[in-house]
Amino acid sequence: MEEISLCIMTRELCQELYRDWQNDPAIYMDMDKFEPYQYNEAVVDRYFISKQSPSRVLFAIMKGSTPIGELQLKQIDWECKECTLSIHLQNDAVKGHGYGTAAEKLALKYAFDTLGMNAVNADTVIKNTRSQHVLEKVGFKYIEEKGGFKYYRFVR
Numbered sequence: 001m002e003e004i005s006l007c008i009m010t011r012e013l014c015q016e017l018y019r020d021w022q023n024d025p026a027i028y029m030d031m032d033k034f035e036p037y038q039y040n041e042a043v044v045d046r047y048f049i050s051k052q053s054p055s056r057v058l059f060a061i062m063k064g065s066t067p068i069g070e071l072q073l074k075q076i077d078w079e080c081k082e083c084t085l086s087i088h089l090q091n092d093a094v095k096g097h098g099y100g101t102a103a104e105k106l107a108l109k110y111a112f113d114t115l116g117m118n119a120v121n122a123d124t125v126i127k128n129t130r131s132q133h134v135l136e137k138v139g140f141k142y143i144e145e146k147g148g149f150k151y152y153r154f155v156r
């Protein structure tokens with residue numbers, strides 16, 4: 001497997017990533033809300049700007065020099081030293097090759113070693129068994145099911 005790294009997202013990487021983006025039905029609780037993704041440069045720029053915040057780190061998941069996904073450490077609570085991980089790979093071509101697992105491991109290391117977090121949370125819609133499997137594989141513990149979501153937590 002080609003090496004995966006995390007890189008702080010830039011406007012340019014965000015544009016490159018979203019040019020070939022596909023929304024994944026697995027993350028929709030209500031499939032009436034699912035729509036195939038349509039690239040629009042201005043919308044991506046607005047999205048990128050909207051994610052810049054002291055309570056969030058937005059990463060591009062890189063395969064070599066190519067962005068293949070997005071990973072966020074968000075809802076960073078600097079006092080409680082907790083945050084929430086979310087991840088979405090670019091499209092089906094890059095899923096199922098171990099890249100998501102590798103990226104989550106790197107994100108946990110970054111959260112604990114670089115951000116000084118004590119715990120990382122994650123949640124998935126109930127039907128998203130692939131994401132649940134990967135979270136458990138990298139060491140998240142299942143906490144509870146509530147409001148259509150399964151909640152996970154990794155405590156250092």
Ligand SMILES: CC(C)(COP(=O)(O)OP(=O)(O)OC[C@H]1O[C@@H](n2cnc3c(N)ncnc32)[C@H](O)[C@@H]1OP(=O)(O)O)[C@@H](O)C(=O)NCCC(=O)NCCS
Pocket residue numbers: 024026027086087088089090094095096097098099100101102123124125128129130131133134137
């Ligand atoms: C979830 C996601 C990040 C996982 O990354 P990935 O690179 O596709 O996953 P990996 O190849 O690292 O690992 C997939 C694992 O899930 C298993 N798997 C695949 N489909 C599965 C399913 N339907 N149910 C349970 N496990 C499944 C694979 O066998 C593999 O496990 P193994 O290594 O023990 O054999 C990626 O698929 C993705 O971006 N999906 C769309 C967005 C999403 O669901 N994000 C999470 C929101 S909470």
